Amino acid sequence: MSEKAKELFNGITNIDDELIESALAATPESVKTEELTALAKKTWFKWAAAAAIFCVIIVGAFVALNATGVFAPASEQIQSGESGEPHIQSGANSDDEIGGVDLLIGDSTYINGDLNVRYRLLSADDLHRFEPLLKDGLPRGFKTLATYWIKEEDLGEQMGVVTGSELGIAGQKVYHFALLPDLDGLCIIRYDGKYRFFVGDVVLTDVTSTDAILAANGMPEDCVRIAVYNTAFHEENTEQIFSTEDPALISEICRLVKSNGMTESYTDLDEELLNVELCRICFYSKKGMYAQFSFYPSAPVLIYYYFYPIPPENAQRLYEIINP
Amino acid sequence: MEDERIVELFWQRDEDAVTQTERKYGAYCYAVAFNVLSVREDAEECVSDAYRRAWDSIPPERPKLLKAWLGKVVRNIALNLWNKNHAQKRYSGFEQLLSELEDCVPASGSVEGSVDSEELGRVISEWLREQSELDRVLFVRRYWKGEALNALADEWGVSQNKLAQKMLRLRRSLRSALEREGVEI
Numbered sequence: 062m063s064e065k066a067k068e069l070f071n072g073i074t075n076i077d078d079e080l081i082e083s084a085l086a087a088t089p090e091s092v093k094t095e096e097l098t099a100l101a102k103k104t105w106f107k108w109a110a111a112a113a114i115f116c117v118i119i120v121g122a123f124v125a126l127n128a129t130g131v132f133a134p135a136s137e138q139i140q141s142g143e144s145g146e147p148h149i150q151s152g153a154n155s156d157d158e159i160g161g162v163d164l165l166i167g168d169s170t171y172i173n174g175d176l177n178v179r180y181r182l183l184s185a186d187d188l189h190r191f192e193p194l195l196k197d198g199l200p201r202g203f204k205t206l207a208t209y210w211i212k213e214e215d216l217g218e219q220m221g222v223v224t225g226s227e228l229g230i231a232g233q234k235v236y237h238f239a240l241l242p243d244l245d246g247l248c249i250i251r252y253d254g255k256y257r258f259f260v261g262d263v264v265l266t267d268v269t270s271t272d273a274i275l276a277a278n279g280m281p282e283d284c285v286r287i288a289v290y291n292t293a294f295h296e297e298n299t300e301q302i303f304s305t306e307d308p309a310l311i312s313e314i315c316r317l318v319k320s321n322g323m324t325e326s327y328t329d330l331d332e333e334l335l336n337v338e339l340c341r342i343c344f345y346s347k348k349g350m351y352a353q354f355s356f357y358p359s360a361p362v363l364i365y366y367y368f369y370p371i372p373p374e375n376a377q378r379l380y381e382i383i384n385p
Numbered sequence: 386m387e388d389e390r391i392v393e394l395f396w397q398r399d400e401d402a403v404t405q406t407e408r409k410y411g412a413y414c415y416a417v418a419f420n421v422l423s424v425r426e427d428a429e430e431c432v433s434d435a436y437r438r439a440w441d442s443i444p445p446e447r448p449k450l451l452k453a454w455l456g457k458v459v460r461n462i463a464l465n466l467w468n469k470n471h472a473q474k475r476y477s478g479f480e481q482l483l484s485e486l487e488d489c490v491p492a493s494g495s496v497e498g499s500v501d502s503e504e505l506g507r508v509i510s511e512w513l514r515e516q517s518e519l520d521r522v523l524f525v526r527r528y529w530k531g532e533a534l535n536a537l538a539d540e541w542g543v544s545q546n547k548l549a550q551k552m553l554r555l556r557r558s559l560r561s562a563l564e565r566e567g568v569e570i
């Protein structure tokens with residue numbers, strides 16, 4: 062390979078930053094020109110073929126999932142509120158049914174036939190669940206779980222086998238992550254040619270109280286950490302405003318969030334009060350599961366799709382704990 | 386997080402600068418490295434080195450366009466890695482790129498003498514500005530970011546053969562421009 066070509070490579074490296082950024086930001090939609098049309102493939106027949114194959118796949122998947130009992134009409138679905146949150150699916154205890162048609166476009170994956178825990182691909186929003194447990198960080202530095210390239214030596218003990226998945230990975234082995242071998246909420250499965258992290262969420266069958274939601278995640282017994290954040294979801298400006306691993310404090314907080322039942326809408330609550338002082342309380346279990354509630358001290362109410370009023374004195378104490 | 390804020394973190398010697406850089410540009414840096422090196426471990430090493438280089442360089446540098454700046458760092462490291470390892474390893478991505486770039490090398494005998502890479506970058510930038518937007522985008526994506534021809538064709542919904550012909554015309558056009566400018570490499 063000639064030195065001159067390498068010099069040219071170096072020269073191209075140094076083209077103006079603006080040219081680079083604008084080219085990287087461009088999309089076929091933003092550069093829609095006749096020139097592009099002239100280069101375009103004649104694709105109608107490919108689309109036709111793809112549509113036919115897609116139909117076959119959908120019908121095949123439907124039949125296969127139906128046969129295994131994974132894909133069936135939900136007997137119990139709690140519809141989302143105004144926030145547009147996803148549905149809470151009913152679980153294995155309700156005739157082994159876990160969801161509706163929306164599952165077809167997801168990445169839901171089930172292990173060892175257990176329909177009570179739904180696994181999905183790890184996203185950056187999940188890092189707060191696991192990275193605090195990596196006391197010494199990840200090897201080789203400068204990595205997060207979201208970008209960590211999983212190697213063979215990261216595979217811990219086999220946790221089980223995928224028994225149903227919208228990703229088409231049934232039969233794949235499931236491994237613990239060697240650095241966090243006790244977690245069931247984080248595992249490694251081979252998908253699309255690579256080992257990838259999957260995250261487990263408990264499928265809630267009883268959402269009538271905060272206690273029930275915590276209990277489904279093995280808490281308060283398994284709770285090892287509570288953290289409070291200043292936003293409703295994990296996003297760029299999210300800040301942790303409180304955290305504790307003190308068992309006594311964890312126990313007290315779990316007691317304080319105990320609700321007096323639930324309501325289904327805003328109507329029982331003063332909306333003005335809901336506009337102030339939002340924070341989010343997250344409960345982390347030693348197995349890597351987690352539950353969270355938005356907390357409006359002024360209302361006082363906790364929210365997880367539904368509304369869970371708590372006694373004012375409990376809210377006051379909770380507020381004092383998380384705002385020392 | 387905004388690029389300016391990330392750069393500010395570097396200036397404050399806050400290690401979160403690296404975390405935020407990785408969060409925002411980790412996948413992109415990896416893609417640039419992998420497109421050139423096509424060996425996973427080396428691409429990872431290249432990206433890690435790029436973060437360290439960023440940590441060492443900012444300050445005193447204060448990149449205005451962090452994405453492009455990082456990409457350049459990654460490319461430089463990738464080239465060094467190629468120089469170091471190419472006797473033992475086959476970096477198919479880089480070799481393919483270089484073989485295409487041979488088409489752009491101007492004929493020798495120019496009067497101005499060889500130019501340094503920054504000056505060459507300026508001349509290529511000028512030539513790029515004379516091209517259509519589509520040609521600019523395709524050239525940068527192929528020869529700067531190192532995206533494979535078939536991936537580009539798929540993303541842009543164009544025929545791979547037609548795209549290959551277009552890229553050949555672009556390379557020849559660049560060679561003519563370099564010769565016109567009297568650039569010798």
